[in-house]
Amino acid sequence: EAAVTQSPRSKVAVTGGKVTLSCHQTNNHDYMYWYRQDTGHGLRLIHYSYVADSTEKGDIPDGYKASRPSQENFSLILELASLSQTAVYFCASSDRTNTGQLYFGEGSKLTVL
């Protein structure tokens, strides 16, 4: 069974603070992604990675950094959290042969006050 786990599952942060969301997958997948989901916007791609030690910008990368230190781990970093970054964040992985099938983690709910 494919497994993508995220931590923390829920976090409250203060404006201007640093937030790190972590993702770990045991699928042996090459591709990993970070999406955010907001009411009215759906799922939007922030960053993705297709190999360890390399990350790529997605559709809405501003205000976010990503790190892929190993095939299994992919982190999303908010250096200076802002109110507009309140959202649910989903990590996902996919095999290189079928990037139409993403395996999602259960999500991390971030509230910035």
Added chain:
Amino acid sequence: GQGVEQPDNLMSVEGTFARVNCTYSTSGFNGLSWYQQREGHAPVFLSYVVLDGLKDSGHFSTFLSRSNGYSYLLLTELQIKDSASYLCAVRDNYAQGLTFGLGTRVSVFP
């Protein structure tokens, strides 16, 4: 640019069917996926299509027309537990992940 459009809501009756439509515009096309998402949970993969035509997966089917930029997800013999949001997503580049629509909330009533 690209976009994926879906209706916001769809209501249907238990035992009948529901068809969730999706239209898309992309600079390139490398497949279309459907996901189910229950409230408070992660999206779950249902189907992936890349060729025109109908793909039957038992409880549901997916149709694709690349020339029209159109797909639908057909849910048959609806059950109450099929009530969820259904997300359409398009892949236009092998490495850039999927572009999702806002989702269609399907409500199944007794």
